[in-house]
Amino acid sequence: MSVLPYVVAVWVCVIGLIGIVTSRNFIHLAICLTLTQSSTYVLLLAVGYVHGGGPPIFKGVKLGTTAVDPVLQSLALTDIVVSVTVLALILALALDVQKQAGTDDPDEVHELSG
Amino acid sequence: MTRRARLWLFAPAVAGFGALLVWAVAGLPDFGSTEHRYGYLINHVALPERHMTNAVTALVFDYRGFDTLGEEFILFAAVTGIVLLLRQHERERGRGQSDSTHSDVIRVLGILAVGVGVLIGLWLVAFGFVTPGGGFQGGVAVASGVVLVYLAADYRAWSRVGRLGVLEPLEGIGAGGYVVLGLAALVSGAAFLTNMLGPGVAGTVWSGGSAALVNWFAALEVAAANLLLFREFLEEYIVPLHGRGS
Numbered sequence: 559m560s561v562l563p564y565v566v567a568v569w570v571c572v573i574g575l576i577g578i579v580t581s582r583n584f585i586h587l588a589i590c591l592t593l594t595q596s597s598t599y600v601l602l603l604a605v606g607y608v609h610g611g612g613p614p615i616f617k618g619v620k621l622g623t624t625a626v627d628p629v630l631q632s633l634a635l636t637d638i639v640v641s642v643t644v645l646a647l648i649l650a651l652a653l654d655v656q657k658q659a660g661t662d663d664p665d666e667v668h669e670l671s672g
Numbered sequence: 673m674t675r676r677a678r679l680w681l682f683a684p685a686v687a688g689f690g691a692l693l694v695w696a697v698a699g700l701p702d703f704g705s706t707e708h709r710y711g712y713l714i715n716h717v718a719l720p721e722r723h724m725t726n727a728v729t730a731l732v733f734d735y736r737g738f739d740t741l742g743e744e745f746i747l748f749a750a751v752t753g754i755v756l757l758l759r760q761h762e763r764e765r766g767r768g769q770s771d772s773t774h775s776d777v778i779r780v781l782g783i784l785a786v787g788v789g790v791l792i793g794l795w796l797v798a799f800g801f802v803t804p805g806g807g808f809q810g811g812v813a814v815a816s817g818v819v820l821v822y823l824a825a826d827y828r829a830w831s832r833v834g835r836l837g838v839l840e841p842l843e844g845i846g847a848g849g850y851v852v853l854g855l856a857a858l859v860s861g862a863a864f865l866t867n868m869l870g871p872g873v874a875g876t877v878w879s880g881g882s883a884a885l886v887n888w889f890a891a892l893e894v895a896a897a898n899l900l901l902f903r904e905f906l907e908e909y910i911v912p913l914h915g916r917g918s
Contacts, residue, residue: 560702560703560704560705561697561698561700561702561703562703563703564697564698564700564703565694565697567697568690568693568694568697571693572686572689572690572693575686575689576682576686579678579679579682579686580679601697604703605700605708606708606711607703607704608704608706608707609704609705611704611707613804614711614714614715614726614727614728615725615726615727615728615803615804616715616718616719616725616727617725617726617802617803617875621716621719621720622716624707625715625727626711627707627708627710627711627712628711628714628715628718628727628728628730628731629708629710629711629714629731629736630711631728632728632729632731632732632736635728635732635806635808635809636732636739636740636743636808637743639747639808639809639811639812639894640743640746640747640750642898643746643747643750643751643754643897643898643901644746644750646750646754646901646905647750647751647753647754647757649905650753650754650757650758650904650905651757653757653758653908654757665675
């Protein structure tokens with residue numbers, strides 16, 4: 559079962575993709591896209607995990623103590639904050655489409671005017 | 673393309689993609705079995721070399737500071753995009769209606785929560801190189817604290833706090849300051865974003881050198897960006913509501 563956490567990441571990614579393609583609502587679509595993006599965090603953190611490792615913080619812990627990988631944590635951390643902003647940008651676009659086309663179903667928007 | 677045809681096309685594609693991904697991750701080292709070299713190295717040198725006890729923040733604002741600069745500008749660009757998109761809508765300006773909280777309990781606890789939230793945020797930023805925290809997390813916490821002003825009081829109180837004249841310059845200073853610190857290192861003859869000013873005292877708020885300033889600028893950028901976001905969406909939602917005379 560040593561690859562199970564990685565497979566979970568794949569699962570989350572694929573579920574998000576299925577959600578995007580079958581979506582009937584822009585907000586639902588945006589959330590599915592974020593879900594797919596979040597699968598990368600699961601993968602990154604799973605890759606960085608070390609059995610018996612503590613947090614990579616050496617305040618009150620002896621230097622050299624086994625710790626999980628800080629590189630992958632830092633990658634996930636900055637991206638979580640940025641992804642929220644990007645999600646907000648997509649929602650703003652959805653709001654704009656809703657105002658211009660009068661619908662929030664991606665299938666009913668055939669052509670977008672500027 | 674009809675919806676049906678799209679799903680028929682998508683089904684084999686996603687099945688194949690999923691299978692390829694599983695095949696790919698099956699070849700990774702067993703879960704938890706490996707200490708990867710770069711992370712191992714950072715875990716062992718961040719404290720002796722930079723006097724930072726939090727290896728994650730050391731990576732974010734020092735060792736990989738240039739990468740974080742890129743992330744920051746994604747944030748900046750996204751917020752700029754949101755502002756551009758939302759502000760083109762005509763907004764009816766309606767003032768005078770009240771949406772204030774009538775419960776004294778919510779008011780009192782809410783205002784307390786604003787203070788606590790902002791304080792926790794600043795603490796997360798200040799001790800970013802020591803204990804879990806850093807500019808990104810702290811910035812979000814500060815912004816969440818300030819947003820509570822709207823929950824605890826009303827739109828009018830919030831619009832006094834979340835003024836454009838304050839938020840926009842702060843966001844600019846946050847993003848610009850990061851670059852200026854990078855350039856300052858260049859001018860001094862070192863590489864872009866080289867940590868200067870000495871490593872400081874490990875385990876205290878005075879650790880981190882110039883990366884501590886980078887940390888504060890990032891916190892400013894993240895907090896102002898999130899508040900600006902909240903402001904734009906709230907304007908979109910609440911100003912027409914006010915205009916209708918609810």
